[in-house]
Amino acid sequence: MYSKAFIPYGAYYSSPFARWQGSLQNGHSIELGAATAKRWLATKNIDPKMFDYLYFGKTVGQKSSFYSAPWAAALIGATHLPGLHVPQACSTSTTCVGLAATSIEAGAFVNTFCLMTDRCSNGPHTIWPNPPGPGGEVISENWNMDNINEDPYAGLPMLRTAENVAQKSGWITREDCDELTLRRYEQYLDSLANDRAFQKRYMFPIEYKRSKKETALLEADEGVTRTTKEGVARLKPVIEGGVHTFASQTHPADGNCAIVVCTREKARELSSDSGMEIQVVSYGFARAEKAHMAAAPLPAAKMALEKARIGINDVKVLKTHNPFATNDLYLAREINYDVMKINNYGSSLIYGHPQGPTTGRGIIEMIEELVTLGGGYGLLTGCAAGDTGAALVVKVS
DSSP: OOSSOBOOTTOEEEOOOEETTSTTTTSOHHHHHHHHHHHHHHHTTOOGGGOSEEEEEOOSOOTTGGGHHHHHHHHTTOTTOOEEEEOOGGGHHHHHHHHHHHHHHTTSOSEEEEEEEEEOTTOOEEEEOOTTSGGGOOEEEEHHHHHHHOOTTTOSOHHHHHHHHHHHHSOOOHHHHHHHHHHHHHHHHHHHHHHHTTGGGTBOOEEEESSSSOEEEEOSOBOOOOOOHHHHHHOOOSSTTOSOOSTTBOOBEEEEEEEEEEOHHHHHHHOSSTTOOEEEEEEEEEEOSTTOGGGTHHHHHHHHHHHHTOOGGGEEEEEEEOSBHHHHHHHHHHHTOOGGGSSTTOOHHHHOBOSTTHHHHHHHHHHHHHHHTTOEEEEEEEEETTTEEEEEEEEEO
């Protein structure tokens, strides 16, 4: 449990997410993430030189990733700043904030910057030396598609791990997944109401190169698929006999986000509303049974709640990273929570999954929803590659 780690109100942003092979498909994720963060810091009149440390989250390789954290720090204008590169797939943002809170709690730092970015589009194709192979033929790897399609330990694609959880539950059906997908799309539409009023509380546009000579601005999510009951019903399960269609699982995307984590005194200084306090309360982690990734958010959430010394009934806002509908169905049943009340205003199931910044956006949306409700506890939990999970509890007052 943390007592000294805080997030200044408004000292965070998420970019819009662009669907795989969309407008951001050619932008170098480190350069684009740092450029967006630098523009955002300038609008907030935050001097990047005031930070003590950078937690830089990115999973998908990019050219010169060897220098990820210190390079990103230099690009935002903090050439003095050391940093840590955190490649934790889906739980990257949750882990970055957890690490930052731990460092603040330990007194190592006063003011940290968590910058998370990724580009799933045009992922790297890597070759590895293989001298003993026939003719010395190299081993090749497609970072995104190969790893989504096979966990090297479990030997199965990620979708199969969700199907395993659904099958083991004994009750999750195709109809359950379809119904939940429609609800999640409806919740996302709420964030677009009144000219995107909710999204504009935290969303910051990305400047990207449309061509060598033309720069454009991406101000809203790109590529979210319109979802209807009739359309969902027409889809076939991706795996024969399974419960998930292409509608009830997320899609790869591109984007970035950032969150400041600091001491209470620094948070009051940087907050856009000094009367608003956001405390990072606890972090939880877990690893589920082999090839059951969709079950991992449950033990991670339980750990975070236990460390926070609260129960699920104390949680006013529950958010998840839900790459598959089964994630939310399984979690809600196990903790006795109304599944239709999870993920108000959006979730990765609908707006996509760029890896690094995915749960960062969820944390930010959770904070903003708590603010609209007058404060309280929020819990974010989600799964990640390797049957792992990570969770975070925050308190807004």
